[in-house]
Amino acid sequence: MRIVLLGAPGSGKGTQGEKLVEKFGIPKISTGDALRAAVAAGTELGKQAKAAMDAGKLVANDIVIGIVEERLEQPDAVNGFILDGFPRNTAQAQVLDQLMAGHNQRPIDKAVHLAVDDEEIIRRLHERAVTEGRHDDKPEVIRHRIEVYNAETHPLLDYYQAQSKLVTVQGVGLVDEIFQRVLKALQ
Numbered sequence: 001m002r003i004v005l006l007g008a009p010g011s012g013k014g015t016q017g018e019k020l021v022e023k024f025g026i027p028k029i030s031t032g033d034a035l036r037a038a039v040a041a042g043t044e045l046g047k048q049a050k051a052a053m054d055a056g057k058l059v060a061n062d063i064v065i066g067i068v069e070e071r072l073e074q075p076d077a078v079n080g081f082i083l084d085g086f087p088r089n090t091a092q093a094q095v096l097d098q099l100m101a102g103h104n105q106r107p108i109d110k111a112v113h114l115a116v117d118d119e120e121i122i123r124r125l126h127e128r129a130v131t132e133g134r135h136d137d138k139p140e141v142i143r144h145r146i147e148v149y150n151a152e153t154h155p156l157l158d159y160y161q162a163q164s165k166l167v168t169v170q171g172v173g174l175v176d177e178i179f180q181r182v183l184k185a186l187q
């Protein structure tokens with residue numbers, strides 16, 4: 001199964017993605033997690049990405065595409081994967097389709113959109129700012145991340161709708177309830 005998780009910042013891509021990992025035994029590929037690891041390790045790539053991440057802007061396409069391309073080549077991703085936070089704009093979605101065609105991979109099966117209203121997103125991320133202190137969970141950065149999502153990533157709903165791959169799941173409620181909705185949508 002090859003799944004793309006779509007949704008605003010804080011919509012639960014990471015949370016639901018982990019549950020899909022447990023259920024299906026396929027890896028989750030999170031560009032956000034990979035970038036944060038690179039920043040923490042102080043690699044060249046991390047240095048290039050840090051300013052954009054801290055400002056809530058998208059990191060350059062060539063950087064994130066490089067991460068995903070390398071990760072998809074690992075043997076554990078051959079039988080399927082869950083993408084969390086990639087693609088994030090139309091150019092990335094087109095490259096992903098090309099990668100799937102070029103690596104003797106099967107195409108993406110489904111794009112799962114976790115629909116969560118802005119008020120709930122802001123509530124969750126403000127809460128996480130206190131508990132985890134993620135650098136981009138500051139009020140003004142949260143606001144900008146939502147704007148970037150609406151401008152750059154939200155159009156991907158149409159992109160996957162046009163391929164008849166889009167399923168939308170209400171992403172508000174208990175984590176396990178939402179997961180049941182996700183599983184139903186994937187059937």
Ligand code: AP5
Pocket residue numbers: 007008009010011012013014015016031032033035052053054056057058059060061064084085086087088092124125128136145171172173174175178
């Ligand atoms: P990324 O790490 O992808 O962050 P994001 O999209 O802003 O999303 P989050 O990780 O904040 O939220 P999530 O949807 O995973 O929700 P979560 O499960 O954590 O990207 C970070 C940055 O990296 C970007 O801004 C950009 O700079 C860069 N980047 C990454 N990918 C890129 C790309 N492809 N191209 C360019 N740049 C890229 O849940 C959020 C919180 O809510 C948690 O505290 C969780 O516990 C809680 N929660 C989850 N579910 C529920 C629920 N049902 N009820 C209550 N609380 C819940």
Ligand code: MG
Pocket residue numbers: 013014015032084
């Ligand atoms: Mg996440």
